[in-house]
Amino acid sequence: MTEKKLTLALMDPPYESANSTTALRIISAALQKGIHVNVFAYEGAVCLPLKDQAPHANPVKGTTVEQEEHPTTRAFISSLLEMGKENPQLTWVNCGLCVDERGAGNVVEGVKRGSPADFLKMAQESTNTLVIPTK
Amino acid sequence: MTNYLFIEAREPFTSRDPEFLERTAIALKQRGHQVTVFLVQNGVLAARKNIRDGYLSRLTGAGVTLLADDFSLSERGIQAGELLPGIQPSGMETLVEALLTENTKAIWH
Numbered sequence: 749m750t751e752k753k754l755t756l757a758l759m760d761p762p763y764e765s766a767n768s769t770t771a772l773r774i775i776s777a778a779l780q781k782g783i784h785v786n787v788f789a790y791e792g793a794v795c796l797p798l799k800d801q802a803p804h805a806n807p808v809k810g811t812t813v814e815q816e817e818h819p820t821t822r823a824f825i826s827s828l829l830e831m832g833k834e835n836p837q838l839t840w841v842n843c844g845l846c847v848d849e850r851g852a853g854n855v856v857e858g859v860k861r862g863s864p865a866d867f868l869k870m871a872q873e874s875t876n877t878l879v880i881p882t883k
Numbered sequence: 884m885t886n887y888l889f890i891e892a893r894e895p896f897t898s899r900d901p902e903f904l905e906r907t908a909i910a911l912k913q914r915g916h917q918v919t920v921f922l923v924q925n926g927v928l929a930a931r932k933n934i935r936d937g938y939l940s941r942l943t944g945a946g947v948t949l950l951a952d953d954f955s956l957s958e959r960g961i962q963a964g965e966l967l968p969g970i971q972p973s974g975m976e977t978l979v980e981a982l983l984t985e986n987t988k989a990i991w992h
Contacts, residue, residue, distance in 0.1 A: 752983050754979070754982055754983065766892070766924040766925075767892065767924070770892070770923055770924060770952075773954065773975045774975055774978065774979065774982075776975070777974070777975035777976045777978070777979045778979045780976070781976060781979055781980075783979065783983065875982075875983050876982045876983060876987055876989060877989070878890075878982060878989045878991060879991060880991050881991065883893075
């Protein structure tokens with residue numbers, strides 16, 4: 749194996765756990781270091797790149813959508829996929845069965861559909877693999 | 884010798900889950916392995932020196948390397964001077980380097 753590559757398996761749905769933020773930070777740090785990254789999104793994590801996510805205002809604070817600057821996971825993932833377009837490369841695969849169960853097929857550009865067999869392949873070709881399970 | 888990298892996201896005040904980490908990390912260290920614990924998210928709450936049961940002190944005493952995510956510390960208002968001796972604030976790039984070190988097994992807890 750000449751080039752270093754990191755694989756992450758994610759399982760948490762968006763807006764439920766700090767695990768998602770940490771995972772996105774790990775991916776970002778690796779890409780900034782020129783490391784190739786594979787992501788296999790399983791179970792609720794397939795909703796992380798959902799295109800339909802929309803930022804919202806905060807009526808409690810009285811802020812508008814623009815003032816609130818609510819971050820969406822799909823926007824973070826789009827940015828990471830842009831960073832990992834070529835070299836280093838970010839490959840993001842959503843588990844197809846998990847997508848179908850959740851009706852979560854409308855995802856941002858660059859996200860692929862796959863199966864746990866892809867995760868096995870990713871792990872075999874990687875320097876290391878980190879599984880971030882739900883608690 | 885294997886490098887074991889534990890990423891600890893849990894705090895010890897609401898459950899006894901981190902006991903697993905303490906027992907496992909010390910046992911691995913006693914068997915001659917290199918062991919690092921990277922505290923992240925609420926895991927960093929145990930890194931403060933004013934807490935009653937400092938299980939992390941027992942880890943440093945056993946020779947385990949302890950790192951604490953600087954972003955998680957900052958989110959929780961914990962300053963570097965409030966940390967137990969032997970715990971180093973670190974960034975995600977340090978975690979990535981550790982993950983890519985040869986012969987490393989990474990365990991998220």
